[in-house]
Amino acid sequence: MAQVRVINIAKYYPTYNSRKSRLASLFTGFDRSRAEARNNVALEDVSFEVPAGQCLGLIGRNGSGKSTLLRILAGIVSPSEGRVEVNGRISTILDIQSGLHPRMTGIQNIYLKGALYGLRKKEIVQRLDQIIDFSGLGEYIEHPINTYSTGMVIRLGFSIAMHMDFDILLMDEILSVGDIVFQRQCLAKIKSFLSQGKTIILATHNLGDVSAICQRVIFLKEGLVKHDGQTEMVLKDYWDICEREQNKIPRSLHPFNPENVYGIDTKEIKFRQVVFADRHGVENDTFKTGEQMQVRIGFHCTKKVYNPVFRIQFFRNDGLWVHGTNTSRAKVDLGELEGDCEILLRYDQLNLLAGDYYVSIGIWPDEYGSSFTDIAYDCRQWSYVVHIKSRQEDGGGITYNPFTWQLLANDGRPVRAGDEAGQGESPVDCV
Amino acid sequence: MPLNIFKELAANRFLIWTFAAHDFRSQYLGSILGFVWAMIKPLIIAGIYVLIFSSVVPPENSSAGNTSYFGLYVFAGMLPWFVIQESVQRGSTVLLDHAHLIRNHKLPLYILPLHIVISATVSGILAIIVFMGVKIFFVHEVGISFVLIALILPLQILYCWGLTMLISTAHVFLRDISHLTIAMLTIWFFASPIVFTVESLPWFLTMRWVNPLVSLTAIYRDLLLFQRLPAIIDITWFALHTVVVLMIGGIFYQKTCREVVDLV
Known part of the structure; x- marks a missing residue:
C-alpha cells in the first residue's frame, strides 16, 4: 500500500509584484494573478508513490524544487494543482533551527519545539530524559541556546525531532549540517527507523548519504521529475549532468597559489x-x-x-x-x-x-x-x-580493480572445470 | 463554525500557551527586574499622562474630582488600552516575524496573532494588579467588583485576536499595513476617553458604535474604580464589537491563510 501518493502536483509561486493583486483576487475570484504567477514554476506535473518502509532520496541542483516538494508533502505549502494523499503521521525536519528560541534554555526549547510538533505537555515530559540523553548536552541543557555552538544547537534540534511519533519522516539537508561523527550518528538513527518499517523521504546534496540509505531516488530538474528509479541508476544520471554543467565553468590555470x-x-x-x-x-x-x-x-x-x-x-x-x-x-x-x-x-x-x-x-x-x-x-x-x-564491464564507482567472476557451485548441474567466467564477460554490477 | 474554532483552540491549548509564555518571558529575559518591568512600565506611562493632563485639562466638575482621583481615572482607562496597543503593535508583523517558522512547520497560523494577544493580556493583568495597589494606597478601599474583570478578559482577548488576525494577514499582502496601523493607534488613543473624561467630552457616548474603547474603558472604570457593576449598554456594545471584529478577522484569515505561506 502506498503510504504517500503524489498525483500530478504543480506549484507556482507568486511573483513578488503580484502580491497586491493576489489579495484582491482572493475576494473577487478574479484570477489574473494566478496566471501571472505561472512564470515562477517550482514544480510541475510531479507524480509518484512511496510504499511504506521505503527510503526515498530527492536530489537535484539548488532551486530544483526539492524543498517545495517536501513542504507540500508536509502540508505546509498547498500545491497549485494536483493533490497529495498521505496515510500516517508525518514528522518533518525541514530546518533544524526554526522554532528554537535563542535566548531560552535547552529544556524550554524542547517544550517549545515539542509543542510545535503537536505534542502535549505530558508527552513531552515522558520523552524529556531521552531527548536530553540523545542530544548529549548534559548540564548545558539548562543554559540558553545562544551560548551553544552550532553543532550543539543542531544536536538539540535533531534529538527533539527524532523522538516524535511518526510513520513518515521528511528531512531536508539535515545530514550535511553537523560534523562527520554527528552525521554517522544520524545515519544510524535513520537506519534504525527504516528497520522499524518507517518511511523516510530526504532531500540532500550528499550523494554518499543517498547511496548509503536510499533504495530509490528521484532526481528533480527545474521542477520536473528527471529520473525516478533505483539509487545507482539515478545517481549516475545526476552525476553525468552535474559534470557536464561543471565543465562549462571557466577555469583559470592558477586558482590560488x-x-x-x-x-x-x-x-x-x-x-x-x-x-x-x-x-x-x-x-x-x-x-x-x-x-x-x-x-x-x-x-x-x-x-x-x-x-x-x-x-x-x-x-x-x-x-x-x-x-x-x-x-x-x-x-x-x-x-x-x-x-x-x-x-x-x-x-x-x-x-x-x-x-x-x-x-x-x-x-x-x-x-x-x-x-x-x-x-x-x-x-x-x-x-x-x-x-x-x-x-x-569495468564496473562502477571510481576505481577499476581487475577482477574475475567465477561460479563455484550450482546444484542444478555440476560445475565443469575451466567453466569460469572471464573478465568482463559475466554480468558485472555495471553502473 | 464558531464551535469548531473553540474545539481547535482547546486542542491546541498547550501550543498556544507555550508560545504565549515564551513570548512573555522572552521580553524580560536577562533583565534584572524581569517581569516587574511589566508592572513599572504602565505606572510610568500612566503617571506621565496624569501629570500632563491634570495641568492642561482641569478635572473639576467631573466624576474624576481631585488630582489623585483623576490619576486613577486615567490609569483605569489605560488598562485595556495597554493590551490593545501591544497586541496590535506587535501583532501586526507577527506573521512576517515568524516567517521562518511558518515555512518549516505545519502549524495553524491563527495561533501566532493569538499568542501575542495572550502575552499582552498577561502584561495587562499585571498592570491591573499595579492599579489595585495604587488604588489601595490613595483610596484605602478595594471592593469586590474588580474580580468580575476576569469575565471581561476573555471577551477582550477575542476582540484583540480578531483585530490582530485581520491586520497581520493583511500585512503579509500589503506591507504598508503595519505602518498605517501604528499611525492609526495614535489617533485611536486620542479619540477614546482615556486621558479625557467622558463628562468633559460627552460626544464620546455617541461614538460607542464605532469605538469599542468607549464601552471598554467604562467597564474597566466601573469595575475597578467606582466599584459597581458595569452598564448593560457598555457590555452589549463591546460584545457586539467583539463578534463583528472576530468574524471579519476570521473570514479574512480563512480566505487568505493558504496564501500566507507562499508570501511570507
Whole structure:
C-alpha cells in the first residue's frame, strides 16, 4: 500500500509584484494573478508513490524544487494543482533551527519545539530524559541556546525531532549540517527507523548519504521529475549532468597559489609546462580505463636545487581525493637539478573509472634538505582535467580493480572445470 | 463554525500557551527586574499622562474630582488600552516575524496573532494588579467588583485576536499595513476617553458604535474604580464589537491563510 501518493502536483509561486493583486483576487475570484504567477514554476506535473518502509532520496541542483516538494508533502505549502494523499503521521525536519528560541534554555526549547510538533505537555515530559540523553548536552541543557555552538544547537534540534511519533519522516539537508561523527550518528538513527518499517523521504546534496540509505531516488530538474528509479541508476544520471554543467565553468590555470602562505616567494623552481599524453607520447586529455597515461612535467630551476619533491593528486569534482603520489614516497632520488629539466610520470595502467578528474601538481622542497618544507616551489591546484572513459564491464564507482567472476557451485548441474567466467564477460554490477 | 474554532483552540491549548509564555518571558529575559518591568512600565506611562493632563485639562466638575482621583481615572482607562496597543503593535508583523517558522512547520497560523494577544493580556493583568495597589494606597478601599474583570478578559482577548488576525494577514499582502496601523493607534488613543473624561467630552457616548474603547474603558472604570457593576449598554456594545471584529478577522484569515505561506 502506498503510504504517500503524489498525483500530478504543480506549484507556482507568486511573483513578488503580484502580491497586491493576489489579495484582491482572493475576494473577487478574479484570477489574473494566478496566471501571472505561472512564470515562477517550482514544480510541475510531479507524480509518484512511496510504499511504506521505503527510503526515498530527492536530489537535484539548488532551486530544483526539492524543498517545495517536501513542504507540500508536509502540508505546509498547498500545491497549485494536483493533490497529495498521505496515510500516517508525518514528522518533518525541514530546518533544524526554526522554532528554537535563542535566548531560552535547552529544556524550554524542547517544550517549545515539542509543542510545535503537536505534542502535549505530558508527552513531552515522558520523552524529556531521552531527548536530553540523545542530544548529549548534559548540564548545558539548562543554559540558553545562544551560548551553544552550532553543532550543539543542531544536536538539540535533531534529538527533539527524532523522538516524535511518526510513520513518515521528511528531512531536508539535515545530514550535511553537523560534523562527520554527528552525521554517522544520524545515519544510524535513520537506519534504525527504516528497520522499524518507517518511511523516510530526504532531500540532500550528499550523494554518499543517498547511496548509503536510499533504495530509490528521484532526481528533480527545474521542477520536473528527471529520473525516478533505483539509487545507482539515478545517481549516475545526476552525476553525468552535474559534470557536464561543471565543465562549462571557466577555469583559470592558477586558482590560488598555496606557495605563498607565509608571503615568501621561493623562485627556485617554476613550472614550464605540464603535458598529459598517451602511450605514444601524443598529448591527450581523454583516456580509457586501463590505458597508459604519461605526465610530462617541464620546469626550470633558477639555481641548484637538491632533490625536490614532485607531487600529483587526482580529485573528483566534489573534492574527493582519488589518487596521489609523490617522488618522496616513491623513494625517487632526483639528485641535484639545475636549468631546464623535465620529469616523466608514467601510469602503465590508469585504473580510474569514467568521469572527469581534476589534477593538482606541485613541486616541494625535499623534506630534509630545506627549512621551508611546507612552502611549495610551485603548485598548480585543480589546474588540469583528465577525462576517463570506461566500458560497462569495468564496473562502477571510481576505481577499476581487475577482477574475475567465477561460479563455484550450482546444484542444478555440476560445475565443469575451466567453466569460469572471464573478465568482463559475466554480468558485472555495471553502473 | 464558531464551535469548531473553540474545539481547535482547546486542542491546541498547550501550543498556544507555550508560545504565549515564551513570548512573555522572552521580553524580560536577562533583565534584572524581569517581569516587574511589566508592572513599572504602565505606572510610568500612566503617571506621565496624569501629570500632563491634570495641568492642561482641569478635572473639576467631573466624576474624576481631585488630582489623585483623576490619576486613577486615567490609569483605569489605560488598562485595556495597554493590551490593545501591544497586541496590535506587535501583532501586526507577527506573521512576517515568524516567517521562518511558518515555512518549516505545519502549524495553524491563527495561533501566532493569538499568542501575542495572550502575552499582552498577561502584561495587562499585571498592570491591573499595579492599579489595585495604587488604588489601595490613595483610596484605602478595594471592593469586590474588580474580580468580575476576569469575565471581561476573555471577551477582550477575542476582540484583540480578531483585530490582530485581520491586520497581520493583511500585512503579509500589503506591507504598508503595519505602518498605517501604528499611525492609526495614535489617533485611536486620542479619540477614546482615556486621558479625557467622558463628562468633559460627552460626544464620546455617541461614538460607542464605532469605538469599542468607549464601552471598554467604562467597564474597566466601573469595575475597578467606582466599584459597581458595569452598564448593560457598555457590555452589549463591546460584545457586539467583539463578534463583528472576530468574524471579519476570521473570514479574512480563512480566505487568505493558504496564501500566507507562499508570501511570507
